[in-house]
Amino acid sequence: MKVKYMLIAVVSFIILIFLGSCGGSTNEDMADSGRTQRTENLLSNLRKLATEKGYLFGHQDSPMYGAGWRGADDKSDIKEVTSDYPALMGFDLGHLEIDKDKNLDDVPFDSMRIHIIKQFNRGGAVTISWHPDNPLSGGTAWVTDSLKNVECKTIDAILEGGEKNELFNHWLDKVADFINSLQTEEGVKIPVIFRPWHENMGSWFWWGRDWCTPEQYKDLWELTRKRFDEKHVNNVIWAYSPNRYWGADLSNNLFSERYPGDDLVDIIGWDQYCNAEEDDSVGFYNFSVELDSSLNVLCQFAKQHDKLPALTETGSEGIKADDFWTKSLLPVLNKYPIAYVLVWRNAPHDKPGHFYVPYIGHPSVSDFIKFYNDKNTLFLRDINGLYLNKETKTE
Ligand code: BMA
Numbered sequence: 001m002k003v004k005y006m007l008i009a010v011v012s013f014i015i016l017i018f019l020g021s022c023g024g025s026t027n028e029d030m031a032d033s034g035r036t037q038r039t040e041n042l043l044s045n046l047r048k049l050a051t052e053k054g055y056l057f058g059h060q061d062s063p064m065y066g067a068g069w070r071g072a073d074d075k076s077d078i079k080e081v082t083s084d085y086p087a088l089m090g091f092d093l094g095h096l097e098i099d100k101d102k103n104l105d106d107v108p109f110d111s112m113r114i115h116i117i118k119q120f121n122r123g124g125a126v127t128i129s130w131h132p133d134n135p136l137s138g139g140t141a142w143v144t145d146s147l148k149n150v151e152c153k154t155i156d157a158i159l160e161g162g163e164k165n166e167l168f169n170h171w172l173d174k175v176a177d178f179i180n181s182l183q184t185e186e187g188v189k190i191p192v193i194f195r196p197w198h199e200n201m202g203s204w205f206w207w208g209r210d211w212c213t214p215e216q217y218k219d220l221w222e223l224t225r226k227r228f229d230e231k232h233v234n235n236v237i238w239a240y241s242p243n244r245y246w247g248a249d250l251s252n253n254l255f256s257e258r259y260p261g262d263d264l265v266d267i268i269g270w271d272q273y274c275n276a277e278e279d280d281s282v283g284f285y286n287f288s289v290e291l292d293s294s295l296n297v298l299c300q301f302a303k304q305h306d307k308l309p310a311l312t313e314t315g316s317e318g319i320k321a322d323d324f325w326t327k328s329l330l331p332v333l334n335k336y337p338i339a340y341v342l343v344w345r346n347a348p349h350d351k352p353g354h355f356y357v358p359y360i361g362h363p364s365v366s367d368f369i370k371f372y373n374d375k376n377t378l379f380l381r382d383i384n385g386l387y388l389n390k391e392t393k394t395e
Contacts, residue, residue: 039191046339054376058088058342063115066346067359077359085380094131097171120190127193135164155212176231195239221260241269241312255301268302269312295336308339315343315356322364325371
């Protein structure tokens, strides 16, 4: 008898260790949804902030590099200019799938993890995008003319029964493992907003509109979710973010056609950039008008589905108007209950003029400070003390 109980105890111990190593079991409170309570809290706190207070300001790769610097501890162009951190930081997992140490923009995954933990520890939020290579052609996430023939076969190849299904599942596992590995020293799993298969209403990525049917696109989401569930990923808030494209019909259809489904999505986002050049006041004005109409439809759609809207990517590359922040962006953003706005990376070292937030000496600094001081734009100091990532249930 004794031996039997000892055996049961040993087997249970092994199972617990195994689950722990899969990322499935931590000592944290779990919500009924199967996610950590912290993850649910982040979502409900974002929801509360969006209706009562404002929207988080986010910046891609903020602590990794900026204008004239790279890899300096705890630096960020936002911090240089405002003495504050963005409330939200974005990171990209492109090239994790092909076992590189660094992502497609040369960010080492190990230091990405460190900075994600730091952002969490200071009370901020994190969002993760993924620009994976093409699993069929071996090319990048971006479609090239010579590979167009291959792009339209990619989704078929990775879905169940396809020749690259096994490889692709393996890729998903690596991303799931990375997200599971986002834990503090105390073993607290860090909640992240994961935003895969973005800008799918354009055709520049291999998962884009011309390369798969709406059903295939939704199957891609289902496969992603299934694989993450199998890996016990329980710290993800899911964001679906299509984009505005030339000639888009801004009816609800734009969102609904490829919408993965209410059970797969928490945040419905939107990517829209301002392409106006210097001195093109009409271009900047048109951007605001178009952004306004997009956010209007987005917020309606999100409300119908009881989801949280967000402006998941925006900005003016090189900030081509000094008053871009208070003139083109702020008045539109302040009209809508969005959870956050994220602008892209400051990487002039990579491509000249490729930056989206001002750095010391840039002519839009004073306008950005006004934007920063607006009561609706939430930076780290504004959300500190709000316990965005608190463990215990907030309601
Ligand atoms: C794009 C550009 C690219 C970059 C990619 C992924 O918008 O910034 O240079 O590789 O995002 O971060």
